[in-house]
Amino acid sequence: MRTPFRIVFLLTPLLAAAGGCNARTPASQADAHSMPDMPNMAASASGPAKPDKADMPDKPTTDKTTTDKSAPTKIVIDNFTFDPHVLTVAVGTEVVWVNRDDVPHTATSTTKPRAFDSGALDTDQTYSHVFTTAGEYEYFCAVHPHMTGRVVVK
Amino acid sequence: MNDRITKDPHNDGIDRRGLLKCMAWVGAGVAFTVSGGVLASRLLGGKAAEAAADDKGDFTFVQVSDSHIGFSKAPNTDVAGTLKIAVDKINALPTAPAFLLHTGDLTHLSKPEEFDAVAEILKGAKVGKTFFTPGEHDVFTDDGKRYLERYGKGVQGTGWQSFDYHGVHYIGLVNVMNLKAGGLGVLGQDQLDWLKKDVSGLGDSTPIVVFAHVPLWTVYEKWGWGTSDAEQALALLKRFGSVTVLNGHIHQVLQKMEGNVTFHTACSTAFPQPAPGKAESPGPVKDVPADKLKSVLGLTKVNYVEAKSALAVIDPTLE
Numbered sequence: 001m002r003t004p005f006r007i008v009f010l011l012t013p014l015l016a017a018a019g020g021c022n023a024r025t026p027a028s029q030a031d032a033h034s035m036p037d038m039p040n041m042a043a044s045a046s047g048p049a050k051p052d053k054a055d056m057p058d059k060p061t062t063d064k065t066t067t068d069k070s071a072p073t074k075i076v077i078d079n080f081t082f083d084p085h086v087l088t089v090a091v092g093t094e095v096v097w098v099n100r101d102d103v104p105h106t107a108t109s110t111t112k113p114r115a116f117d118s119g120a121l122d123t124d125q126t127y128s129h130v131f132t133t134a135g136e137y138e139y140f141c142a143v144h145p146h147m148t149g150r151v152v153v154k
Numbered sequence: 155m156n157d158r159i160t161k162d163p164h165n166d167g168i169d170r171r172g173l174l175k176c177m178a179w180v181g182a183g184v185a186f187t188v189s190g191g192v193l194a195s196r197l198l199g200g201k202a203a204e205a206a207a208d209d210k211g212d213f214t215f216v217q218v219s220d221s222h223i224g225f226s227k228a229p230n231t232d233v234a235g236t237l238k239i240a241v242d243k244i245n246a247l248p249t250a251p252a253f254l255l256h257t258g259d260l261t262h263l264s265k266p267e268e269f270d271a272v273a274e275i276l277k278g279a280k281v282g283k284t285f286f287t288p289g290e291h292d293v294f295t296d297d298g299k300r301y302l303e304r305y306g307k308g309v310q311g312t313g314w315q316s317f318d319y320h321g322v323h324y325i326g327l328v329n330v331m332n333l334k335a336g337g338l339g340v341l342g343q344d345q346l347d348w349l350k351k352d353v354s355g356l357g358d359s360t361p362i363v364v365f366a367h368v369p370l371w372t373v374y375e376k377w378g379w380g381t382s383d384a385e386q387a388l389a390l391l392k393r394f395g396s397v398t399v400l401n402g403h404i405h406q407v408l409q410k411m412e413g414n415v416t417f418h419t420a421c422s423t424a425f426p427q428p429a430p431g432k433a434e435s436p437g438p439v440k441d442v443p444a445d446k447l448k449s450v451l452g453l454t455k456v457n458y459v460e461a462k463s464a465l466a467v468i469d470p471t472l473e
Contacts, residue, residue: 013421013448013449013450013451013452079434079435079437080377080434080435080436080437081435101435101437102227102228102437102438102440103225103437103438104262104263104291106294110334110335119295120263120264120294120295122263123227138335139335140334140335140336142290142294142333143290143291143294144290144377144378144436145333145334145335145336145337145338145378146336146337146338146375146376146377146378148335148336
């Protein structure tokens with residue numbers, strides 16, 4: 001009853017068709033123009049950040065959405081990691097995520113409905129959320145769910 | 155080729171070591187022979203491979219994956235251009251493929267203009283029909299709304315589907331929806347229930363081809379390269395003499411055979427990713443010289459051939 005057959009895979013590299021393709025490389029710097037919106041806190045707020053404890057939130061920011069009522073604390077997304085992995089802040093603190101990777105990520109709360117959700121953060125884009133209620137907030141990247149982090153609000 | 159074959163007891167051009175080496179060799183062709191549910195394979199390479207594969211094919215289909223339209227960084231600032239090259243390659247095939255399977259990550263950020271650009275480019279492919287299954291990049295901003303607006307016609311649930319062609323049953327699965335923190339890809343119970351029903355009327359000898367974005371076997375858990383409930387799906391397919399699983403997501407060619415199931419991942423048309431665990435993160439491999447880029451991108455062509463007994467080569471060491 002069984003029909004003998006074979007399936008042949010051919011993985012076709014694109015190299016052979018090189019005539020129709022371009023090979024430009026220098027243009028990528030253009031992406032850096034999206035940076036002026038960035039909070040200028042890399043120099044001021046980093047300090048001796050502890051990997052799993054709170055930063056002291058007392059630095060102003062130039063972030064586009066901030067109202068300067070509270071001092072933001074930064075979580076950097078780099079190499080598919082949220083850094084710091086666990087961040088502890090006081091109630092009312094604004095937390096800002098910035099994506100330093102070449103691929104998009106999100107900071108998405110694991111609860112449903114979501115306590116917060118950044119949506120797509122492309123390279124160098126930021127998202128901020130003010131934590132007004134004490135608690136532990138687990139979150140992850142909806143594109144790369146193996147990336148997880150936690151914000152502890154006291 | 156010679157250095158890949160050290161033991162060849164069946165004179166079929168393959169030994170275990172040969173196949174393992176081939177896994178890292180992008181641009182290779184591999185012929186799978188299935189006869190009575192027993193699978194064997196042999197290596198093919200370059201033009202000889204194309205010639206052999208085009209030789210006696212009943213029909214051909216192609217798999218394109220991970221186009222990531224919208225990506226514009228190193229090592230590829232022109233992903234539309236490389237997708238167009240893939241289409242040109244398809245159109246240059248001696249026999250027009252019966253259909254094209256796109257195994258997801260059509261877009262980079264699920265933007266409408268990215269979807270539009272993909273559709274426009276793929277319109278140029280001379281294939282009978284194109285089938286899609288989404289990647290996480292196509293659905294993560296809106297739970298797949300935009301994707302389903304475009305490709306939701308005639309599919310079930312969040313985009314799963316099946317169809318038959320020349321006696322082969324094709325199943326498109328979706329394993330990028332409702333992803334959980336810390337987790338792998340997931341199919342979900344609804345889809346598994348559907349799958350059970352979908353295959354219930356099929357005879358064991360029906361060849362099955364499954365296509366989905368994230369690999370249906372765990373390639374590298376730490377990077378999320380696997381599907382948590384894939385085993386339940388594969389259990390439903392266990393009785394079939396031949397199951398071929400085509401995935402994308404990891405932007406490189408990997409193959410694995412387990413019982414009657416052959417797993418195969420395709421190249422991206424946009425950028426390569428590192429081998430499992432060979433980098434700090436699964437981010438794009440950036441330092442690809444411009445003149446080498448197109449050698450690490452590609453597409454997969456699958457020929458379906460009714461076997462003559464002489465071709466039903468068996469190599470039991472490949473298990």
